[in-house]
Structures are given as C-alpha cells and as structure tokens.
Amino acid sequence: MESSTASQESTGSRTIADMMSLAAERYGDRTAVTFKRGDEWVEVSFREVGEIVSEIARGLIDLGLEPGDRAAVLCTTRAEWTYASFGITSAGGVVVPIYPTNSPEECEWVAGNSESRFVVCEDATQVAKIAQVRERLPRLEAVIVIDPAGDVGDSIPLDDVRERGRGRDAAEVAERSAAVSPQDPYTFIYTSGTTGPPKGCVLAHGNYRSVVDMCETASIFHEGEVVYLYLPLAHSFALLIELIAIDLGGTIAYWGGDPKGIVGELMAVKPHYLPSVPRIFEKIYTLVTSTNDPEKIKAATQLGLKVRQLQAAGQEVPAELQAAFDKADQELYVNVRNVFGGRLRQATSGAAPIAQEILEFFYACGVPVLEGYGMTETATASSVSTLDAYKFGTVGRPLPGAEVRIADDGEILIRGPHIFGGYYKMEDKSFGAIEEGWLHTGDLGELDEDGYLKITGRKKDIIITAGGKNLTPANLENDLKQSRWISQAVMHGDRRPYPVVLITLDPEEMPNFAKENGLPEDSAALAKEPKVQELVQGILDGVNSRYARVEQIKKFVILDHDLSQETGELTPTLKVKRNVVNEKYADLFDRLYTE
Numbered sequence: 001m002e003s004s005t006a007s008q009e010s011t012g013s014r015t016i017a018d019m020m021s022l023a024a025e026r027y028g029d030r031t032a033v034t035f036k037r038g039d040e041w042v043e044v045s046f047r048e049v050g051e052i053v054s055e056i057a058r059g060l061i062d063l064g065l066e067p068g069d070r071a072a073v074l075c076t077t078r079a080e081w082t083y084a085s086f087g088i089t090s091a092g093g094v095v096v097p098i099y100p101t102n103s104p105e106e107c108e109w110v111a112g113n114s115e116s117r118f119v120v121c122e123d124a125t126q127v128a129k130i131a132q133v134r135e136r137l138p139r140l141e142a143v144i145v146i147d148p149a150g151d152v153g154d155s156i157p158l159d160d161v162r163e164r165g166r167g168r169d170a171a172e173v174a175e176r177s178a179a180v181s182p183q184d185p186y187t188f189i190y191t192s193g194t195t196g197p198p199k200g201c202v203l204a205h206g207n208y209r210s211v212v213d214m215c216e217t218a219s220i221f222h223e224g225e226v227v228y229l230y231l232p233l234a235h236s237f238a239l240l241i242e243l244i245a246i247d248l249g250g251t252i253a254y255w256g257g258d259p260k261g262i263v264g265e266l267m268a269v270k271p272h273y274l275p276s277v278p279r280i281f282e283k284i285y286t287l288v289t290s291t292n293d294p295e296k297i298k299a300a301t302q303l304g305l306k307v308r309q310l311q312a313a314g315q316e317v318p319a320e321l322q323a324a325f326d327k328a329d330q331e332l333y334v335n336v337r338n339v340f341g342g343r344l345r346q347a348t349s350g351a352a353p354i355a356q357e358i359l360e361f362f363y364a365c366g367v368p369v370l371e372g373y374g375m376t377e378t379a380t381a382s383s384v385s386t387l388d389a390y391k392f393g394t395v396g397r398p399l400p401g402a403e404v405r406i407a408d409d410g411e412i413l414i415r416g417p418h419i420f421g422g423y424y425k426m427e428d429k430s431f432g433a434i435e436e437g438w439l440h441t442g443d444l445g446e447l448d449e450d451g452y453l454k455i456t457g458r459k460k461d462i463i464i465t466a467g468g469k470n471l472t473p474a475n476l477e478n479d480l481k482q483s484r485w486i487s488q489a490v491m492h493g494d495r496r497p498y499p500v501v502l503i504t505l506d507p508e509e510m511p512n513f514a515k516e517n518g519l520p521e522d523s524a525a526l527a528k529e530p531k532v533q534e535l536v537q538g539i540l541d542g543v544n545s546r547y548a549r550v551e552q553i554k555k556f557v558i559l560d561h562d563l564s565q566e567t568g569e570l571t572p573t574l575k576v577k578r579n580v581v582n583e584k585y586a587d588l589f590d591r592l593y594t595e
Contacts, residue, residue, distance in 0.1 A: 009223070010216055010247040015205035017180040019247060020086040021173070024050025027249040030224070033079045034269065035254040041268065044079065046249070056087025056158070057173045058165030060118070063142060063156075067092030067176060070114045070188065073234075074098040074107060074130070075122035078254050080146045080158065081233045082242060084120045092176040095187045096200075097234035099572045100126065101565050106198070108133035110190045113425060114200055115139045120158070124150030182206030188424050189236055189376050200424035207379040210417040212243050214399035218386055220348070223248045225272035228341075230255035230262060230280075232572055237350050240380040241275045263287070263339055270341035278354035279574045281347070281369055285358045286484040286509065288336050297361065300328050304364025329366075336365035346387055348372050352575050353455065353474050355482045356392050363392075371395045373453060377439060378402075379418040383453045394452040404453055405438070411459060412445040413438040444472075461578060463493045471499060471551055473578075479543040484509045485535060488563045490581045491553065492589045500555045500592040502585055503536055504562045524560035532558065555592045559585070 011022035023032070027046040034043045044052075065071065071088045073095060075081045085095050096114045098107055100122065107129045111119055117139055121127045127145055131153055134140060145155040186205040190198035221227065221244045229252050231238035245252050253269040255262060262280065289297050307325040310317050317325070337344070347369040349359075354371065362369045370385035373395035383404060385396035398404045402416040415437045422434075433440055444457045457472035464470055473491035480489035480501065487506040493499035507523060510532075514521045517531050526532050536556060544552040563569040569580050582589070 010212075013209070013247065015177075015180045015182055015184070016186050016208055016243065017089050017092065017177040017205065019243065020050055020053045020090060021177065023246050023249065024053075030249055031251045032246065033082065033252045033254065035079050036256045036265070041253075049083065052083050052162065053086040053090055054170050054173050055162040055165035056083055057091040057176070058168040058170065059161035059163070060087060060091045060093065060165075061172055061176070062164045062168055063118070063161070065091050065093050065118065067179065068094060068184070069118075070094045070096050070116040071118040071120065072096040072098050072111050072114065072116040073120045074100060074102075074126045075120065075146060075233075076100045076257060077229055077231065077233050077238065078122070078146075078257075079252075080122075082246075082252070084144075084146070084158070085233070086246075088118075088120075089180075089186065090173050090177050092180055094185045097187065097189060097239070099232055099234045101232075101572055102129070104129040104132040108136055109197055110200070111140060112137050113190075114188050117141045118144060120144045120146065121152075121155065123147040124152050127152045127155050180205060182209060185421075187239070189234075189239070191376050199426050201376045202421045202424050203376075203379050204421060207418050207420060208240070208243060210401065211240060211379040211381055211399070212247055214401050214416075214418070215240070215244055215381060215384070216248065217400045218384060219388075220346075220384060220386065221245060221248060221250060221273050222345070224250060225345070226251045226253055226269060227273045227275070228253045228255070228266055228269055228271040229275070230265075231275060231277065235351070235572065236374075236376045236380040237275055237277075241273075266341045267338065268341075270343050272343060272345045274340065274344060274347040276347060276349055277351045277574055278349050278358075281349055281354060281358055281362070282481065283508075284339060285361065286506075288339060289361070290484050290509070292332075300332055301357075301361045301364045303328055304333060304366075305360055308364065308366070333365040336362070337367055340367050346370060348384065350374070350381075353478050355478050357482060359392055373455060375441060377420045377441075378414055378416075379420065382414050382416070382418070391448075391450070391452045394448070394454045396453065397451045398453065404447065406445060406447055407440070410444040410446075410456070412441045412443045412453070412455075414441060415439065463491065463499065464495065465493055465499065465550075466495055466497045473499075476501070476543060476547065476551070476553060479546065480539060483539045485513060486539065488576060490563075490576055490578065492582060496593060498554045499551070500557070500589060501540070501553045502559060502581065502588065503556050504559045505532070507562055523562075527558040527560040557588050557592055559588075 011026050013019040013022050024046045029045045031043045032046040032049045034041050071093045073084050088095050096116050098110045119130055130143055143155040144158055144161055145152045146158045148157040182205050184205055185202050186208055187203050188200040190200050227245050227250055233239055255265055303324055307317055344367055349369055350372045359369050370390050372381055372384035374381035382402045383396045383398045389397055405413050407413055419439050442459050443455055446454045462470055463473055477489040477491055480486050485506055488504040490502040491499050510526055511521045519529050540556055569577055
C-alpha cells in the first residue's frame, strides 16, 4: 500500500474565493483542466484558468453582481462549470448549482428559493427551461449562456461576459475575494432529496475549506494527480473533488457527456483518482466479469486479496501462491486495471451502498475502490477509507477534525467545522436538527473497536413488518443488483406480513439474454416471459439463502421499464426515491399480497 503524502502542500487559500487565483499563481503552466474537443483532448493551464475566472468575475461585477448575491449554474460537468463557479465565488457571490437533468419547474424552485439574480446556462436546451418559468422568477436579472448556438433569446454569451470583464481592473476581484470571510456563504446546494422539495443547504466558505483540509490531511488525493470527473458538479461529492484537485495542483479531466463513453475516456486520460457513485462500478464489474465463470471470479478474488494483503503487511508471499497470482494477473487483473486506464491509485465510492463482493474483486485486481461517507449537510464528507486505513464493509474512519458518535437508537451523529448552517428560508425543515453541535444524520450505523464506521441503514427506510420485524432493505436490494440482469430492486413490506420486491431489468444486458434464449428484445415483453421470471426467481433464491427466513423476500414483480430521473423515481445520483416508487406502483405491490 502507498503511504500518505504529508508533504503535499495546498495553495494556502483562506476561503474558496481566493483558491483559484492562488492556484494560478502557485501552479502556473501546469495543466489544470483537460477536456475532449472533437477527437482531441485540450489542455488548459492553471494560469489560463485563473485569467478566465478573473474575466468572468469582473464581467459579473460589471453586470451588477454584489457580494452575497446568488448566481445559479445550470450545466453538465464541463470546464466552463468550473470557470463560472469560481468566477461567481471570486466576485463575492454565492454559487447555486442546479442539476442539468432538472425539469423547468425544479429549476424554478432552486433559482426562486435561492433568489438568484443570475443563471449561467449551458446551452439553448437549458436556457429554454429558464425561459419557460422566467416570469415567475422576479429576482432573476440576466441569463448567461456558455454555448450560444440556437435559440437563446436575450441570454448573454459567457464570452461577452468575459469581454466586459477585460475592461475592468483585476484588482476589483482581488478586493472582493479578500473581503470574503470563512463565515460567509459559499454555496447553496439543493439536496436532490428522496422526499419533498429540495432544501437549500447553506454551506459557508469555512465549511468547505475545512473539509478540503481534512481530505488533504487524510491524503485522499495527491498533489499533481489526474482525476476523471463525470459526476454532476451540482452534487457535493463532485464539487469537493474539484476543489481538492484545484487546491493541490491536480488535473481535472472532464467526461464528454456520453455515459457509454466513460470506459473509453478512462482509458484515454489514465486517471490516478476516480470519484464515483456505485452504479458505474457495478456496470464495470458486470462488463469485466460477465464472460467469466462466477466460481473462477470468486477464486481469483480470494487469491488476489490474499496476496495483496500479504504484500501490504510486508510479508513474504509463498512461491506457489505468487505463481498463481502472476498467472491470474496476466489473464484477468491487468485487463481490469486497463479498463480504468492502467494507473488508478484509488477510487472512492460514495452517495449510496455498494456490494462488498465488488469492492473485494476490484481490490484483488489492483484497483482499490474504497468507500466514504457524508452528506451535503456535512460539506460532502465525514469519513473515508484510504489505502492506509480501510476495512471492507465500512465507510472508513472519521476525517481528521470530524467527530462521529452513535446515539442510543443507532443514529449516526456528526460534529465538526464542516457542518452546514441550516436550510435557506426553511429553518423548520430538518431531518434531525443540530443539537449541541451534533448533526443528527438520519442514518443508522455502528463504530467498531478500531473506529471504523459501518452504515446499517436509514431511519426512514427501515421496514417494520406486520409481525414487528425491523428490516433494512438496502442489504437485500444491493445483493439483487449485483446480478448483471437486474438494474434496480426496491423492497416493500412496511406493516405488511412479509417483504416483496419490485425488479427492473438491466436494459443493456437483457438483450444478450433475449438473443441467447430466442426471446423478444423488447423490455416490456421480456418482463412477462416465463424464462425471465425463472431467471429472476433463481437470483432471488440465491440472495434469500443468505438471510434469516423472516427477512427473505417472498414475491417479486418485474416492471416493464427501468426507473429513471425523468420519471421522478431516481435522484440525480441514481438513488431510488422509495416513497415515489411505493406510491407510483402501489397497485403492483398490493397485487403481490392479494394474489
């Protein structure tokens, strides 16, 4: 294992407002961002990014942005998101990210609730969303567009904002940045939420500067590394990684926008670090294991784990074991590493649970995918696994400076300088409140004797059957989703006699099963096919065998389509909105109990 690099130095910024200017000064011609334009990867240096950000900041000041004003960013993950965000921050404004997948009404809620004076949109498609609701946004003064092609109405091209900025003194930005204090709001991040309208978490410069420092102390990311970023920058996880990379002189490689192109881009940019939600790792796991016998994969995993753990402990690997390992490396492990680009030092999985078997497999192959834990309300992270300190099945130890304890009812409580300041204009809304500095997270967990945190469930997701048995649905759901054929699994059973589950088929994998079995490839038709019902029953039987009888899922129903963000069933980080699914498919669940 790699030791932590305590020698790495950050820009020394006091807030996020001065981070980019200090990074430009410190790292100069080093590559700050890279992105694909056509077939070529374009590189932009820290010095160049610093100048772009300064121009945007001055342009915003010219448009009338005052310190503390909110400015929203409605854009996919791309370099211009970073430029606009730091431009707003450098000018003393507050960044309000909006998910690019949001509907016009959802955009209206975020822009309206935050009282944003400006919205930076990616293109005509995003401008159209704002145009549709603009008459209900009295505080909105101007829409800025990154790509002005098409019908963008009276939107101001971002290049024009930069041009306006060039006519003003750069000293204005320095003055604005210097005037920002750690207590001032840096961003309002609206939780995608699985219940109710999004709530705007007010996160101060001090909150994010603290958590950046915590992660750097824990050596999550190393100075000068390349990170591949495809997660939405509207999500706190991607935002934190962006800040750490800038602060440590790393290179951010932005994805090209096509989910099917992720593996190809990973192989092209060869990142050292990869932050992700579980779904991507699950997809890659399916990709690299689907053509191999499950028993062979299991044996290769155990072999790889054993050898790598001996190596990490500095112990000698027996010759026979080493020979078997070398053979497996040639046949399997190296191919898996190459899918990730060949030089991945670590990946971090967050935002939702991931199956331990997947983590162990990747670790065995030399691709450490380790879990972390946190929430928007904790400025992203509170605990993390590192190459020096990890246990499979846990989300690592608390970050330096963060305190974690378990309440009497099992709820995880967190305290530290990264805890948010409440919800904007929604002081009465909270999942648990802050008491004596302790944030009540709503998550259930355990701390082991070595200080590692294990997440055991979510208070509001606990299913209590009619017989009074408490069930944690995430465990069985994740086990089912390990199958290459299953996309989503949603367990149901609150106040019911036994648990049942809603299954959706994987739209990318099921056509292969259909061809092999002479079945129609249409997903709606497949859901009713006896062979597919038999396939799912076999998967369910295997999962049930790992649990006590009272916890086992008794029946299932296969949906004729997958769950999606567009239909409101998934959050932008692909978490299931359980209440939406329970309500939307109530008739299907009822039928499972009446038939």
